[in-house]
Amino acid sequence: MHRAPPTARSGADSPPRRAHTVGFRMPPDASAPVRTTGELEERLRRRLRVTSVIWACATAVIAATAVATRVEELRADPVTFWTEPPLPGVLLLVSLLTAGVVWSLSPRRRLGLARLRAIEWLGVGMTAAFFAVNQTRALGSMLPELLGKPMELGVAQGAPWGTLIVAYGVLIPSSLRHAAGRTAVIAACAFVPELLLLPGADGPVRGVASYLALKTIMIGVMSALALYGSYRIEALGQDAEAARELGQYLLRRMLGEGGMGRVYLAEHRFLRRPCAVKLIRADQAGDEAALARFEREVQSAAGLTHPNTVQIYDYGQSEDGTFYFAMEYLPGVSLDDLVERHGPLEPARAVRVLAQLCGALHEAHARGLVHRDLKPGNVMLCERGGVQDVAKLLDFGLVGALQADAAADPRITQAGMIMGTPAFMSPEQCMGDADVTPASDIYSVGALGYFLLTGAAPFSGCGAVQTIVAHVNRTPRPITELRPDVPAALSDVIARCLAKQPSERFADAASLERALVHALGPTDRAEDGRRW
Template sequence: MQKAAWRIWMPAANSQECGALPVADSNPTLANALTVEAPRSALSSDGASTAQLELSARRRVALVEGSTPHMSSETRSLLRRRLRTVAVLLFIGFGSFLLWSLVRWKMTEHLQAEYRWVFFSHVAVTSLMGLAAWKLCAKCDLSLTKLRIGEAVVFGAPSILFITLTYHKLQYCAALDEGHAHVASFTAAWLLLIFTYAIFVPNTWKRAAWVIGAMALAPLVVMLVAYLTIDQFAALLRTDDFDDMPVEQAMMLALAAMTAIVGVHTINTLRHEAFVAKQLGQYRLKRLLGAGGMGEVYLAEHQMMKRPCAVKVIRPEKAGDPQVLARFEREVRATAKLSHWNSIDIYDYGRTPDGTFYYVMEFLPGHNLGELVREHGTLPASRILYLMRQVCDALAEAHSHGLVHRDIKPANIYCAYRGGVFDVSKLLDFGLAKPLTDTNDSGLTQEGSITGSPLFMSPEQAGSEEVDGRSDIYSLGAVMYFMATGKAPFEYASPLKVMIAHASEDPEPPRYLNGEIPSELEEVILRSLEKRPEDRFQTVAELREALDRVPVDTEWTARMAADWWNNYGCPQRKAMAAEAVELAAI
């Protein structure tokens, strides 16, 4: 069974934003085999103030704040998808009728000249629908204002074309002394547009009433204009056969408009009920961040405090499995015992009336170590020491509680911005944590015979042996190796080969790959990667002391971390900060 690695971060809107490319472990094949990771965005700047940086990091939270689902990014994404679908359908429809009209182009020269402006309007609207479908692309993260403009284009352009066609048809049918068939044909087009809007556009009924009402009135206004400007049409309506036609069309359009508005209200009510149903206690779920074999992680908000957080819930289909549920609860209890600044904070946990179990974690802006190395290359020795000392402190507390993490890897060590401080290490995901003395384990960690991530697991984990704190030390050594060289100690296409290598092969010395690494740091890394647990550092405290003794030219400090984030963290930082300021003002 695959083990998911949860990463708690802020979701990026598109692949062009800072850090929008998801990065797993060093080998993508192996990472994908055992890891499910959500998209994220990074915190950084180009000389901006700390307040701007924090605001920039929280920009996606501002997007989803609000008491109704209509202001959420989920609704914006839904509106974009629906508008694109409508644009594609209208493009296909208008294009088909355009081809049909070209095939049957057999009118006289006089009628061709009269119809030419209608024909070119048809071509323009068809092209505009194709352009709108392209602009509303799947990867585009458009603001609500831009989406409303897109809505006006997608429904406004066809409305203008229908007005043109309606007037032309009324003029044409008056010349032929006909009416009902032609009027019914243009009315059908308006009804199609009205119900398309009602079905596809998420809206409040009041706003929909204005738009749908305008669509329903448009053909009646055109008919009135035609009555006043086309003498033949006015004469036609005065005859006994056609004098009731305006009333019939008005009643039909009014009934369609009322039905559409009620439909919008019904759909919106159902959607709101589904939205409310996604609440867990005092926490409102905003968007899915990631999913895996154990459950799902959502961006959420406490409804009273308006505090962003991450909520992990068990999968509904797994709720009936007592072993999985017991393992899930054990993860909460194990992590909740930890209070160190460098461990992920657990705010709350509970159950919903339907039996869904969840717990609430802090929400972290920043990068994980895998992303730092992938996007910015190997880290200097001073920064490796700065970050890993914090991890050692967090892990020492876990070991003091008798907990072995068993899934330490770059994706589970977060380099966050917390409390006005940059480069705060956060140790995440104690989902595989196991008490050293747990007589009630009963095989709760045996969803798979192997637990952890192959690229960074210890030999004893690879051999499914009992592990202790020294297994975490090996994984820390593998992570430091990755930070210093940009590679995991062993990288093979097959997870099995990687696990065999951990148990039988010696890693290439880090200084062969990066000559700037101090020899003392290399010794610490290689000692941590010893095959036999008794040859490694015996406690995290010993590893911490060894890291303290590594000489560096300049110690990495919080100030240097802030300068790095300001200068290298994200080229789009200014645009991101401006967007966050604009959103906060809404």
């Protein structure tokens, strides 16, 4: 269920907050756990495969044990391999057939729900038939013993059927109605040996009432346990799925954790589209300022359409109050990881990445937004639509608006509060200036470019406080001193971005993009992402 998040402001004079309109909206009851045919098919396939493996191994072990303990008898009369309980020949054949079923249930084969149910019922039928034949032959020789030990025989004959009923009830996912039908069929088959043998017995068999009563009680108790176990397992499975759901998104695994919250790989339940879902951290769930920043992050990024800005799909709040938004999943590598693994980038590749970021920032700045947290970890390189080395700008979690109405809420960005990543912050950010301008992002682009070309931030190797002081007072070493192969024009562009005074930097992101491109020679400009 999607609900608009509560406003971060409080008090009677707070203006109403406009409800967000990002993404589609489902009816209120759509948040209830829904199991699609594909999910049920996959769960049934896995359970059938596990059951088949267990049954194939069990029958093979029983057959091998029967042969090992009756070697002399089998040599004297090989026919008993197929005719005498526990029918080792039949067990071996069943084991081989079940191994074939295991192969047919491979994840690479799409059988469909109907075929999987047919395999389930085929397994029930074959197993019940084997039990019935085996017990019919065994019971024929045991009828005289009913006189002396009817209760022991009742338990012994009922136990295999009870085990079969419980195994299917626990291992095979089913609705309560389906499990009851399956249990009833197996329980009915359990009395086939008695129906075949007792009516043809010579005279009344003493002890038969006690025998049947014990067998019935055994099967009845096991059936009740199987039905309850099947119901509870199904209910717990639905609870577990519901616990991993947010609206119509099913969380798969955690991808990472940032200052605002965790990011999970998720999948839309109906569209089957992979996406990344970001949740606000639990320890900030009661912080109105954090909630305001979280909501602003979504609303800011959702209005951006540049191909180098991460796309926002949806946004909402779960029934337990968890805030989340879904964005495009970007399988790739962050600039942080790229430089750590492979070292500094070639100048042409660094310019290609920075130019893409300038395009994304130009759109954001034109809408009155400042990112505030440009850093290597917030830029992903990935392949999109067959194009390599596509840069995606992430995490508008610290985004600030330039409009007067946004600045009116001090909870979002308070004067004197330092927000950002010290190694890539502008001097005005370092001094706690709440009224940062797009020039702050220009500085951060310069710091990011310095990192890509040298493998280190402009001021590295010192603590956060020293780094902040350095951004305000020191000038970083020229890139050409650290890497002579970098064109001097490109080094000068980065140095201008890192000017202490905002007025000395590039006027806007578009101007910076043009300067970056012109700093390279004609050959380098023609490079594309496939080279790297």
